[in-house]
Amino acid sequence: MTYKSGFVAIVGRPNVGKSTLLNDLIGYKLAITSDTAQTTRNMIRGIAHYDDAQIIFVDTPGIHKPKHKLGDYMNDSAYVALEGVDVILMLINGEESFGKGDEFVLERLKQLGTPIIAVLNKIDKFSKSKMIERLVELEAMGAFSEIIPIAAKTGDNVTELLTVIKQYLPEGPALYPEEQLTDVSRQFVAREYVREKVIYHTKEEVPHSVAVVIDAWEETEESIHIIASVIVERKSQKGILIGKQGGLIKKVRQQAERDMRRMFDKPTTLELWVKVEKDWRNKDRYLHEFGYNTDDFEL
Numbered sequence: 001m002t003y004k005s006g007f008v009a010i011v012g013r014p015n016v017g018k019s020t021l022l023n024d025l026i027g028y029k030l031a032i033t034s035d036t037a038q039t040t041r042n043m044i045r046g047i048a049h050y051d052d053a054q055i056i057f058v059d060t061p062g063i064h065k066p067k068h069k070l071g072d073y074m075n076d077s078a079y080v081a082l083e084g085v086d087v088i089l090m091l092i093n094g095e096e097s098f099g100k101g102d103e104f105v106l107e108r109l110k111q112l113g114t115p116i117i118a119v120l121n122k123i124d125k126f127s128k129s130k131m132i133e134r135l136v137e138l139e140a141m142g143a144f145s146e147i148i149p150i151a152a153k154t155g156d157n158v159t160e161l162l163t164v165i166k167q168y169l170p171e172g173p174a175l176y177p178e179e180q181l182t183d184v185s186r187q188f189v190a191r192e193y194v195r196e197k198v199i200y201h202t203k204e205e206v207p208h209s210v211a212v213v214i215d216a217w218e219e220t221e222e223s224i225h226i227i228a229s230v231i232v233e234r235k236s237q238k239g240i241l242i243g244k245q246g247g248l249i250k251k252v253r254q255q256a257e258r259d260m261r262r263m264f265d266k267p268t269t270l271e272l273w274v275k276v277e278k279d280w281r282n283k284d285r286y287l288h289e290f291g292y293n294t295d296d297f298e299l
């Protein structure tokens with residue numbers, strides 16, 4: 001049996017299902033997901049170990065028109081993630097026809113000369129005839145090495161996608177030790193879990209204005225206690241997030257704790273403080289402090 005190893009980038013417009021697919025492929029919840037566009041802000045590597053291959057999947061922020069410095073950082077992380085990968089998965093939301101946003105992403109990808117697999121996602125949400133229409137549309141573009149329809153949410157056809165991906169990987173040894181599942185820290189994962197719950201429980205403006213910072217991480221053999229700040233941009237958002245008698249932030253805390261216990265495999269408790277930093281998404285100092293800095297790219 002030949003053993004293969006390589007890097008696979010998952011790219012596309014916001015909200016097409018990239019993080020859902022990453023979690024599916026690696027088999028646990030590393031990347032947070034939501035129905036709010038632009039949830040993923042950093043590139044995240046998930047390492048999948050198979051009998052015949054090791055694949056490093058790189059999830060990326062959705063490529064979009066940036067409106068602030070954080071948006072610039074997100075797009076930059078997506079492009080940096082493409083460097084040196086063996087295959088690119090371009091995720092497309094099959095509910096809609098290939099639009100201007102997709103075209104913009106594809107133009108950039110074509111310049112790299114890396115094989116691109118078009119992954120038509122969310123096939124559980126539309127009819128077979130619509131799916132065929134979309135596949136024909138993609139085929140006619142002549143830009144893709146393969147076109148695979150899937151439903152990342154239900155796992156439909158993801159095994160088939162994996163088989164195709166492996167065909168594009170070079171023969172080679174494992175690049176990471178078997179026990180390593182990602183390159184991001186547990187602190188990063190903890191921050192992201194909190195952010196996911198905030199996004200879930202708040203609407204409209206709040207999700208994009210939130211950052212999470214770990215202030216303290218107290219860990220023993222038996223348990224973990226984390227103190228974290230949830231940063232928002234306006235006083236009004238702080239009120240929304242705390243909720244009536246602290247009800248909303250309590251829900252965020254409890255649900256994040258539940259995910260953390262599962263992920264870190266020990267009892268985990270969380271203490272959350274909501275703070276306001278005006279317009280942080282446009283200020284280099286805060287972007288740096290909250291973990292959205294280009295220094296990460298060297299990782």
Ligand SMILES: Nc1nc2c(ncn2[C@@H]2O[C@H](COP(=O)(O)OP(=O)(O)OP(=O)(O)O)[C@@H](O)[C@H]2O)c(=O)[nH]1
Pocket residue numbers: 012013014015016017018019020021032033034035036037038039040041060061062063121122123124125150151152153154
């Ligand atoms: N019905 C259905 N929903 C899906 C599927 N894949 C993803 N979703 C949903 O689509 C939404 C967006 O999914 P994400 O995985 O967060 O999308 P993303 O591309 O990482 O989004 P950004 O962070 O904005 O770049 C979530 O509500 C998912 O549950 C699918 O195959 N079928």
